[in-house]
Amino acid sequence: MESAAVWYLEGINLFGKLxxxxxxxSAEKPKRFEYAxxxxxxxQGDSARHLYIIEQGSVRVGAVRDDGSEYTKALLLxxxxxxxxxxxxxxxxxDFVVCTANSARxxxxxxxxxxxxxxxxxxxxxxxxxxxxxxxQRMERKIEALIFKDARTRIIDFLKDAAAFKGTEVGQxxxxxxxxxxxxxxxxxxxxxxxxxxxxxDLRREDQIFFERGKILIRDIESLK
Numbered sequence: 252m253e254s255a256a257v258w259y260l261e262g263i264n265l266f267g268k269l270x271x272x273x274x275x276x277s278a279e280k281p282k283r284f285e286y287a288x289x290x291x292x293x294x295q296g297d298s299a300r301h302l303y304i305i306e307q308g309s310v311r312v313g314a315v316r317d318d319g320s321e322y323t324k325a326l327l328l329x330x331x332x333x334x335x336x337x338x339x340x341x342x343x344x345x346d347f348v349v350c351t352a353n354s355a356r357x358x359x360x361x362x363x364x365x366x367x368x369x370x371x372x373x374x375x376x377x378x379x380x381x382x383x384x385x386x387x388q389r390m391e392r393k394i395e396a397l398i399f400k401d402a403r404t405r406i407i408d409f410l411k412d413a414a415a416f417k418g419t420e421v422g423q424x425x426x427x428x429x430x431x432x433x434x435x436x437x438x439x440x441x442x443x444x445x446x447x448x449x450x451x452x453d454l455r456r457e458d459q460i461f462f463e464r465g466k467i468l469i470r471d472i473e474s475l476k
Contacts, residue, residue, distance in 0.1 A: 294344065295315055295345065298344075302333075303333050303358065304332050306356045309327060310351055310352075328430075396440075411475060424468055426469075433447045
């Protein structure tokens with residue numbers, strides 16, 4: 252399910268295949284920071300100097316429109332990466348990141364140290380290029396969804412993608428355990444909270460899904476429509 256891979260590949264482990272020696276060397280360079288709920292990792296307009304990996308907790312990536320209103324670009328969990336646009340030459344942050352968990356521990360890798368790591372490891376360089384390409388595909392897919400798909404289809408696609416990469420099999424069904432609220436899903440699918448609520452309730456009445464706080468059960472992912 253390629254579309255799901257593009258949507259959820261934010262959790263790719265960039266550093267998982269480093270040799271033990273290189274892993275020890277790189278472990279000395281990152282800095283680790285603790286955040287409480289509501290703390291900002293960085294603000295829109297800040298200087299861009301680091302790539303970040305979430306070791307524990309969760310964050311929201313958002314941006315501020317010209318009229319001062321905010322919108323959510325991504326909700327990231329443990330093991331996921333953000334601030335990656337420094338790899339494309341970003342000097343000033345175009346978004347903000349705020350901690351959404353009670354507490355979070357985040358590793359920050361300096362841009363220069365990251366460049367040194369990449370230059371010393373051809374495999375790492377190739378994997379980062381591939382990862383950035385998948386990020387671009389993910390963004391293109393979201394734009395296409397906004398242009399060509401209605402709200403119900405966007406929400407169902409979101410559920411299918413989440414089930415494919417975040418879900419667990421329960422017999423013939425697929426269980427998604429999630430901290431996302433209906434408001435979060437609305438932000439990520441460019442719909443409203445009311446629309447998400449109506450569509451999820453419609454799907455439950457049709458016995459295509461069942462949901463309660465923190466859980467969504469998809470009866471048959473192949474026939475979900």
